[in-house]
Amino acid sequence: NFAERSEEQVSGATVIAQALKTQDVEYIFGIVGIPVTEIAIAAQQLGIKYIGMRNEQAACYAASAIGYLTGRPGVCLVVSGPGLIHALGGMANANMNCWPLLVIGGSPERNQETMGAFQEFPQVEACRLYTKFSARPSSIEAVPFVIEKAVRSSIYGRPGACYVDIPADFVNLQVNVNSIKYVERCMSPPISMAETSAVCTAASVIRSAKQPLLIIGKGAAYAHAEESIQKLVERYKLPFLPTPMGKGVVPDNHPYCVGAARSRALQFADVIVLFGARLNWILHFGLPPRYQPDVKFIQVDICAEELGNNVKPAVTLLGDINAVTKQLLEELDKTPWQYPPESKWWKTLREKMKSNEAASKELASKKSLPMNYYTVFYHVQEQLPRDCFVVSEGANTMDIGRTVLQNYLPRHRLDAGTFGTMGVGLGFAIAAAMVAKDRSPGQRIICVEGDSAFGFSGMEVETICRYNLPIILLVVNNNGIYQGFDSDTWKEMLKFQDAASVVPPMCLLPNSHYEQVMTAFGGKGYFVQTPEELQRSLRQSLADTTKPSLINIMIEPQATRKTQDFHWLTRSNM
């Protein structure tokens, strides 16, 4: 009866979990300990999936990838002090990438504040630099309101990270169920459109372009703008270039993709439409000599403060990419027009693509051992399932891999991103695997790691095995960061001196058997040195759906990229 019901008590941990559940949180990644263990248990009891990780940094990377992949924030749950501090890396990375994320951190009891409590740290303040919103609810009753605000802030406007601090004494409180009000699930972000006059101007600038180029960024992927952007590309026959994580919004093998002529396309375009891509280092700031001095930029972005960064744009379209692209389509449709497929620009781009592709193929066909990067990636590409997620990090491993490994679906590539973060790979792969398991079972995650990159979060292999996730890890092993030494050179070097005095800072132990990290936990491990071994082990890994695997691929320790017209990161040619 009513009198009895109103007496019903519930724990603080359950209130926190219920507040998350009400906001549609599906996944929590974290490491438990005092005082958050009960929150994880309560969340599982309410049907939220809890994935226990081995380092908070990787847990936070995983949670942030959930935000990018699903449009609602994943949660990273950490203990106070050092636990929270380890998660700061993931928060910074999410915020830099403009990905939604909610971090929940335990903290000392309210009555011990400033007393030098166990793991006490100014957590709310520490998180402020890396978040859009960082707060500590004043009471357990306030928790649902603060969590709703954090979730909303993470997805409205430019997406980003948010932090909610939970004092230890909240967790074990017993409160009357009727004293808690849960705030309704916050709605999806409102869709904003660009000013009509700006859309008209943009359309006329596009029509007058002699050498147009569309750049598709990860903002377009996040905005689910794939259908409208593909329409724009095809209806007007416009060349497009995806950024690293913009790959797949329109498939990489689309005839209008000019990814293989990237530098040329950027350098000579006279009109560039940016769909959710910032003119930062990834796009060489939009400045000469990588671009024409008088190139007209049309910027499409949801964040007004982004417009005008580094260049003076010809037109700015402030709004949601999908909505704005539809506006552009409607405007361009008013008068029949398409960019001439026989133009000199298309000819230039096609020729450059052909010669670049031929140069990579030639490197790939080299029979010498150890293999080079191109040989490895061509063989991987041959077997890559069309719908797989590609996660990638490392220096050359990521840069060269990106040019060879194709994406056919949006939001299916995760890499070091805007912040150039190493160590994200395994966390991202784990998040992608959770999403794949729940939304499209059978889908595989191919995680292509440099040997150095793998080291940052290598122990997450245990996590992968514990949850038996459909991940295939490829460690492209050159015995070092950028480059390493073979074992003979290594031995020679150590003959007379101590390692710390002579081993070059970029060197790692030669011929490390990283595959044994996988076999240690019951997965399949392969050590491969030839193209045939690589082909065979990848075929077996793809066929075996019962276990994760790791293929440790030995490559030439001094292997590099093919010669570039420009180096990715040189200041001298700014």
Ligand code: ADP
């Ligand atoms: P990339 O690394 O692919 O170049 P960036 O991360 O630099 O991409 O840029 C992504 C941009 O997309 C950010 O400036 C962000 O504000 C914007 N953005 C995110 N979501 C939307 C959206 N729904 N509509 C418009 N712009 C968006």
Ligand code: MG
């Ligand atoms: Mg390496």
